[in-house]
Amino acid sequence: MTCLPQKTDKALGLVIDLDTCVGCQACVTACKGWNDQGYGVPLSDQNPYGSEPSGTFLNRVHSYQVMPEAAAPMIVNFPRSCLHCADAPCVTVCPTGASYKRAEDGIVLVNEDACIGCGLCAWACPYGAREMDAAAGVMKKCTLCVDRIYNENLPEEDREPACVRTCPTGARHFGDLADPASAVSQLVAARGGYDLMPEQATRPTNKYLPPRKKDRPDQASLLAPLLDIKATGLAGWLDRVLGKLP
C-alpha cells in the first residue's frame, strides 16, 4: 500500500491559525491523552519522573520569535503535527506497507501490525511528524483521530480530532480541504493559508494561517484638545465639556 493513491475522495486535514494560537499546549496533552488510549499502542513515556524524561507525542507546539524590520518583535506559537501530505514521502519509503494514505479521506496512517520500526518514514518526513514509540518499537503519528471523526459512539459534535475539540482559542480547524466550499477551504482562501516547506514538494493537506499584520496602530487622528486649558483654566474646560450635555 505504499504507493500513494492517485487521488483521494476527500482531503481531510487541519487549518491552524497562527494569529490566534496562544501556545497553551492544550492540543499537545489532549492529543496525548486520546491517543494514549486510542488507535494503536499507547504513547509511552520513558523515565517519566527521572532526570531525562522522554516520550512519544504526536503534536508539539513550538514558540518562535520573529523580528520584523520595522515593527516590534513578535512571538509566534507554532503547533506542529502530521500534515497528511498529498505526496507523502513517508508513505512511499515504507518497505512493509504499514504506512499508507487512505484513498477515501487522505489520512496518512500507520498500520502498526505491519510496522517493523525501521524509522525510514520518520527520516523521509521533513516535518518531524512521526515519532517511534520506544516501548512498542512502532511508528506513531497523528491519525487525525480517525477513531473519533467517524466514531458512531461519539455524539456528532464530538466527531473531530481531540486537538481541535480541546483548543481553547479555536485556533485549530478540521475539515475537507479538497472541497472548495468547506469552511476550512474558505478560511484558507480568506486568510492566505499556506503550506509548510513547499520546496519539499510534499503538497501538505494541512494549512497554516499567517499572523495578521501587527503593531500598526490605527491611523486614526490623535485626539484634539477641546481648548487651550492653560489659557482658559479648568473653569473654561469645564464649561466646554459640560456644554456638550443635552
Place this chain on the structure above:
Amino acid sequence: MSQPYVNTSPQVSDEVRKTTCYMCACRCGINVHLKEGRVSYIEGNRDHPINKGVLCAKGASGIMQVTAPSRLRTPLRRVGPRGSGAFEPISWEDALQTAVDWLRPLRDEAPEKLAFFTGRDQSQSFTGWWAQAFGTPNYAAHGGFCSVNMAAAGIYTLGGAFWEFGAPDWERSKLFVLFGVAEDHDSNPIKIGIGKMKARGARVIGVNPIRTGYNAVADDWIGITPGTDGLFILSLIHCLLEAGKVDLDYLARYTNAAYLINETEGPDKGLFVRNAEAQPFVIDRRTGAPAPWEAKGVQPDLGAKWQGHRTVFQHMAARYLAPDYAPEAVAARCGVPALRIRQLAAELADVAFNQAIEIAQPWVDFRGDAHASMIGRPVSFHAMRGISAHSNGFQTARALHLLQILLGAVETPGSWRMKPPYPKPMEAHPTPHFIAVPGKPLTGPHLGYVRGPEQLALKPDGSPARIDKAFSWENPFSAHGLMHMVIPNAVAGDPYRIDTLFLYMANMAWNSSMNTAQVMQMLTAQEPDGSYTIPRIIYSDAYASEMVAYADLILPDTTYLERHDCISMLDRPVSEPDAAGDAIRWPVVEPDRNVRGFQSVLLDLGARLGLPGMVAEDGSPKFRDYADYIVSHQRRPGVGPLMGFRGNGDGEGRGAPNPDQMARYIENGGFFQAHVPEEALFFKPWNAAYQDWAVKVGLFDSPQPYLFNIWSEPMRRFQLAAEGHGAVQPPDHLRERLKLAMDPLPIWYPTFGDAAEPFGFEVHALTQRPMDMYHSWGSQNAWLRQIRGHNPLFVPTKLWRKHGFSEGDWARVTSPSGQITVPVVHMAALNEHTVWTWNAIGKRKGAWALSQDAPESTRGFLLNHLISELLPAKGDGMRYSNSDPVTGQAAWFDLRVRLERAEPPAQAESLPAFGTLAMEGLR
C-alpha cells in the same frame, strides 16, 4: 492491495462521569471517561458555562495527576528533624487524635494561637467558617500574595473586580486591552473570548513587558516598563479629559462624580457633603438645588459648585489635566513613546464613542427612570497579576477602573461586565471580625472591607490583632489577609507567637513563599531550649510537595477526582455575566489508598473539638462528611453552599436543603446555572430588573443599587487619620505613607522596589506562570514536565548585548536580598529593562517524587530566592513588609536586580542549591 481495516467506531469508554477540573482556578467542567473503573481519558464538558467543551493542557492531562507517584498514601507523623522529610505512617485515628490534642487547649485558652491558612483552597467559605467556629482571628487563604490589590480595588471602586469575577463582552467588544495578564485564572474563558474576537477581526492590545501568550496574539503590543502601568493609564485619562472624550451621562448617572466634596478644613475635609439624613447628595441640573442621589428623574450636575464645595468630577479633572500626566511627561518612565499613548487614547475614544453600539432592549434603572435601549461602549479591559503584584498595585487597579468608568465601559454592551454575585457594593460586604475569646467562635467572618480606621483589626493597645497584621495601619484594606507574612511574623513574635500553624495546599516551604531560603530556616528555627519557634505545624496536601517536609503532622488529601467539593456562590462560583453558576466535584473514582478529602477531615476535627455548627445537639457529628455539609448547611435561612435544585428540587438560589441536591447536580453534569433575565443583562448595578432577580435567587436579601466610587471615601478617612483627625490614630512612622497611598483619587507613585535602582539594581525581574503548569503541580505530571522541565532567565536584546551573552551562557542575578546563578536565553519581544522566567518550575531535590537529578532540581530555579517579604531596612528600626501599603498584597513584581555574566556552576546546576529532602515513609 487493499487498505488495512481500521475500526473507526471503537467504544470510547464504559462510562462518562462529569465533574469539575482542579488544575487551576478556572474550574472547568470535565468529562471523565472510565474503562474498567479506571480513568482512561479526560475532556472538556461541552455544556459547561466556563469552558464549553475546551480544556487546557493541565486539564487534559489530569489523568497524570491521579497516577502521579508523588501522591501521599497515608497520614504521617514526623520522626526526623523538621525539614529532613523523615516520617512514619500513622492511622487516621492517631492523626486526628493528635490534632485534637494539639488544638483543644488552644481553643480553650487562646484561640489566636492557631493560625489556619489555606493556599489553592477552593472551599474558602467552608474553611473560613471552620476557623470562625474555632475562634481564631488568624485565617485567610492565599489572596494576599496573589490577587488582593485587584480584588480590593475592584470592590472599593466598582463593586466587582477583574480576575475571574468579570469578563469582557466577548460577543460585542470591538477593542480589548489587556494589562499584565497571567494565564491561570479564568484562563479558558479568556482564551475562548480572544479566539472569538480574533475570529471577528476585533482588535486586541496587550500592555505587558513580556510578549508571550495572550500578548503574543495581540494585534498591538505595548511593552511597558514594570510598575508604571498606573502612570500610563492616568496619562490615557489625561488625553481623554483633555479632549473631552468621556461619557458624561454615564458619569452623572452611575458614579459618584456628581457628589460634592467637602472643602472645609477640618475632620470632614475630603469627605462627601452630606444632608440631614447623613446621605451624600447631588445637585440636580433641572433645579440647581440639592437632590437625593437616587431620586427619580434626577439629573446630577457634574459641574456643580455648592456652598464652596465642588464635585468629584471637578477634583478629578483638576488632577489629571495637570501636565504631570501628559504623555510627554510619562513616556520615558513608562518605556512607551508619547505618540503611542496618544494613539491609544484616540483609539479608545474612537471605539467607545464613534463606534458605540445599541441593543434594542428597554430597561428601568433603580431611580425608576426608563431607558428605551441599552447603549454600549465596545471597549473592554482585563488585568491581572502584572499590575496587581506591585506595591502601587491597588492604586493602579483603581486607575484602570477609572479609565473604564470614564469611557462608560463597565456593565454596558460591548464592554466589561460582572459575573454574579457581583456587582456587589463594598457596603454589602462584611467588615473584618477578629476578637478572639477562649472557647467561643468569632462573631463573624474574618475577612471583609473596612470603611474607616474604626474597623481595623487592632487590639486595644493599637497592635495588630492578627498574626499577619491584616487590617492594620500597615495595610488597612488587606481584604484577603497576608499569608506571606504569617511565618516571618510568627517566628519574630511580631505581633505575637503562635502555637500551631495549620496549612492546606500551600507550598510555603518553596514556591509560595517570597524569600524561600529564609522561610525554610524560619520553619526550622529553634528556641534556646531546643523547641521549635513555631511549635507545631499541621499540613494537608495530596502530594509530596516541599512543604510536606516541614510539617509535623500530615493529613493526606485526595485528588480532585476522588472528592466532593462545591464551587459555591458563597465564595468563588463559576458564574458568567449572563448567568449565576455553581458546581460540584464528586468522587468519580474511589481513592486507592488511605487518604481522605481535607474538608471531610476538617468536619471530623470540628466535631471532635465540639465546634459550634459541627456537632448535633446530642454531641454527635452534625455532618456525615463534606458532601453532607454541602447539601445540608445553611448560611442564611434557605441559602446554602449550592444554589441549584433547592427545596423540592425547583428552588433556584433559595429553598430548604434538598437531600437529592448532589444527585441532581451529578445528573446535570456537575453544575447549575441561573440565567439573568434579558432586560437585566447589562447595567446590573443600576438595573432594577437585575436587582430584583438578585434578591430572588438569594444573592442579596434586598436590592443593592449603588454608584461607582471614583472618589473613595474610605480611603480619605485613612488620610484624615494620618493628618491627625479622628480617635483612632496611626503610628507616626506610617503617617506620610498613609497620606500618599490612601489618596481617594487614583494616583501613581514609584513602587517600593524602585528604591533599589540607585544602588545598581537597574533591571526589573518578573515571573510568569506558564499556561501549561499550575503552581508547582505540573512537575509531577509526566506529560507536562516533558514540555517544561526547566526554566531559563529570558533577557532582552539590549541587556543580552550589553553583557555579551551567547547561547548556553549563565548569569549571576543579584537583588538587594539574594543571589542566583541561572541559565539565560535571549528574547527580543521583551521590555528592554526587564528579565523574567517561568514561575514554579524549579523544585527542591527529593520533592514531588522526582529523581534527585531531575532537571527541575538541577537547571530549574525560582526567582523567589531574590525576593524578600520585608523591604530593606530604612534605618528607622521598623520592619516594612514588601507589600502594597493599602492592601498588603505581596509585591512580587517590584523586584529589582542586576545581572552579570557568570561561569556555569559545577555540574551546570543552578544556584542556590539546597539539600535533598529524604521524604522517607511516604511510599
Place this chain on the structure above:
Amino acid sequence: MNPASSVIIFTVLSGMGLGYLALLATAHDYTGAAAFWHWAFAYALATIGLAASAFHLGNPQRAWRAFTQWRSSWLSREAWGAVLTLLAFAPLALSDWLGLGLPRGFGWVGAVLAMATVIATGMIYAQIRAVPRWHHWSVPLLYLAYALAGGCLLAGFRMPAILALVGVAGAVLLHWRVGDGAFARARSSLGSATGLGALGQVEIFEPAHTAGSYLLREMIYVVGRRHVKRLRVIALGVGVALPILALLVVPGVGGFGLAIILYLLGAFAQRWLFFAEAEHVVGLYYGRR
C-alpha cells in the same frame, strides 16, 4: 542524523561483502576448500552486514514484511536485492567448492544483482529529500565505490584496488562537495519551515519541549566542525591514501591485510560522518541541524 552503529556496520560490511562476492563470482575461480572459505567469508561479511540492519528495527520479527513493497520502496528493493544476490551466487559458490563446473558467466548475474543491491542501499538515503546532503545521485555512487574497493581489497587485486580506492576518493570528495552546499540549495529554512520568513527574521524562542524525544535523538545530531575535519582527514587519509600506500609499499598478503584494516577504519569514519553530518530539515524547527 544519528550515526547509529547498527546502520554504519550494515552499510560498510554489506557493501564490502557484496563487492567481494561479485569479484569472487566474476574474477576468481577458487576451488575446493579455498573456494569454500572464500565464499563463506564473503557470505558471512554480507550477511553480518545485512543482519546488523535488523538491530535498527523496532520489531525485527516482522522483517519479512519488508519484501512486500518493492514497487515503491528502496528499502524493500534492497531487501529483495540482498536476498536475490545471495541466492544467485549460491549455485556458483557450491560449484566452486564442489567442482560442479557451472559456467562462470553465471557469476555475472549475481554480480549485477550485488551492485544493484548496493545502489539500492545508497538510494535508501538518496531518495530522502528531507536530508539534503543525501538527496543526490552521488550517494549511490559513493556506496558503489566503497563496495568495489572493499571487494578488490578482499579479492587481492592490487591495481584494481588502488584504482577503486582512487574512485572512492573521488566519490567521497564529490559527496562532500555536493553535500556541503546541499542544505542551502534545498532552500529550506526556519522561514520556510514555519512560513513566517516573510514577516522577518525567525529565531527559536522556546523549544516545544525541554525533554528529549525520538526526533531529537534520531534526526538532530550536532557534530562539531573540528570533529568533522578530523574525521574527513581520517576517511581520506586513513581510508584511501594509506591503503594505497600500503598496497604500493608492503608486498604480499601483508600489504592487503594492512590496507583492509585501514580501509575499514576509513570507511567507518566516512560512514559515521555520512550520518552525523547529514542535516535533516526537521532540525530547523528546533534551531539545530
